Amino acid sequence: MKEAPSPSSWTLDAVLGLFASPFNDLLYRAQNIHRAHFDPNEIQLSTLLSVKTGGCPEDCHYCPQSLRYDSDVESEPLLSLDQVMARALQAKAAGATRFCMGAAYRGPKERDLIRILEYIRAVKALGLETCATLGLLDADQARRLAEAGLDYYNHNLDTSEAYYPEIITTRRYADRLETLEHVRRAGMRVCCGGIVGLGETIRDRAELLLELSRLDPPPESVPINELVPVPGTPLAQAPKTDPIDFVRVIAVARILMPTAHVRLSAGRSAMSRELQALCFLAGANSIFYGEKLLTTPNNDADEDRALFEALGLRAEDPLPRESATSVHVA
Ligand code: SAM
Ligand code: DTB
Ligand code: SF4
Numbered sequence: 001m002k003e004a005p006s007p008s009s010w011t012l013d014a015v016l017g018l019f020a021s022p023f024n025d026l027l028y029r030a031q032n033i034h035r036a037h038f039d040p041n042e043i044q045l046s047t048l049l050s051v052k053t054g055g056c057p058e059d060c061h062y063c064p065q066s067l068r069y070d071s072d073v074e075s076e077p078l079l080s081l082d083q084v085m086a087r088a089l090q091a092k093a094a095g096a097t098r099f100c101m102g103a104a105y106r107g108p109k110e111r112d113l114i115r116i117l118e119y120i121r122a123v124k125a126l127g128l129e130t131c132a133t134l135g136l137l138d139a140d141q142a143r144r145l146a147e148a149g150l151d152y153y154n155h156n157l158d159t160s161e162a163y164y165p166e167i168i169t170t171r172r173y174a175d176r177l178e179t180l181e182h183v184r185r186a187g188m189r190v191c192c193g194g195i196v197g198l199g200e201t202i203r204d205r206a207e208l209l210l211e212l213s214r215l216d217p218p219p220e221s222v223p224i225n226e227l228v229p230v231p232g233t234p235l236a237q238a239p240k241t242d243p244i245d246f247v248r249v250i251a252v253a254r255i256l257m258p259t260a261h262v263r264l265s266a267g268r269s270a271m272s273r274e275l276q277a278l279c280f281l282a283g284a285n286s287i288f289y290g291e292k293l294l295t296t297p298n299n300d301a302d303e304d305r306a307l308f309e310a311l312g313l314r315a316e317d318p319l320p321r322e323s324a325t326s327v328h329v330a
Pocket of ligand 1: 105106134135136156194229230
């Protein structure tokens with residue numbers, strides 16, 4: 001078995017130095033590290049499905065699913081198993097290797113968790129990797145998710161510890177770290193990243209990436225989201241991130257976490273093909289694939305296929321599975 005990578009020994013000054021280095025030097029370094037650990041022309045494809053949309057009690061200032069803000073997102077009940085399976089089959093047919101189920105919860109309630117465990121067993125039986133993002137978990141919930149076959153749990157730190165209280169006041173940074181600890185102890189892989197464009201400084205970005213890289217072991221998957229500004233949310237008018245600065249975040253993530261899949265996540269549909277190509281050059285090797293994220297649009301699958309063709313990129317194979325059985329959905 002492969003040994004888990006060690007937490008990084010980078011210092012904040014050194015990471016700030018990376019951010020300040022000439023762009024070409026930074027990209028060259030990131031690309032070299034990328035090539036030492038991955039096939040540079042392979043991209044992992046994850047498809048997202050919102051299994052429970054809207055009505056969330058939390059106050060994350062970026063999120064259209066909080067019931068505190070007047071966005072266009074309506075609260076909907078948890079989807080049925082058939083609905084989830086139909087979407088998982090579509091995702092698999094379109095070429096995704098991982099299916100990520102998201103819920104607008106502070107954390108899952110018992111009744112909902114029981115149903116989500118069923119989704120996980122069924123999606124897993126299709127031969128897809130499974131991922132879920134359900135908010136805060138306790139140790140027992142994490143254990144039950146792992147037992148049901150959940151491969152990855154997504155729980156983001158979102159930003160630096162110092163800037164976090166400007167963005168979310170209904171739960172603490174320490175709560176998030178505790179959930180990540182439960183996920184690890186339960187034996188699942190960790191998907192943990194953040195958002196760029198919340199009004200944070202370069203130092204906040206450096207601190208976030210450093211914090212992620214110091215998790216022991218660091219996350220296997222690191223989603224880097226660009227804020228999708230949604231009308232009605234407190235961050236609807238946030239100034240747009242300079243695209244060059246965004247690429248720098250990807251490159252620094254790659255350098256600090258050499259063996260992680262770095263995912264070019266939300267915000268991609270507002271990016272030019274050239275900007276996405278630069279992000280891949282900087283070490284991004286995963287995307288959300290499919291027309292929708294949770295509540296906001298994502299790139300068309302056709303557009304993505306054409307981009308892959310133009311750049312000579314291929315979809316990465318999923319992890320080898322011993323027991324991928326076919327499942328019939330009525
Ligand atoms: N409710 C759960 C939670 O917050 O952990 C799971 C779902 S939540 C929508 C998952 C992640 O989506 C957030 O942590 C945040 O990083 C990202 N996200 C939400 N709204 C976003 C937006 N408008 N732009 C970019 N990323 C966003
Ligand atoms: C992550 O880091 N990004 C995804 C996923 N994890 C769950 C969510 C992006 C959400 C973007 C806003 C929306 O569609 O509601
Ligand atoms: Fe709720 Fe998650 Fe949105 Fe925060 S990010 S408001 S916890 S759905």
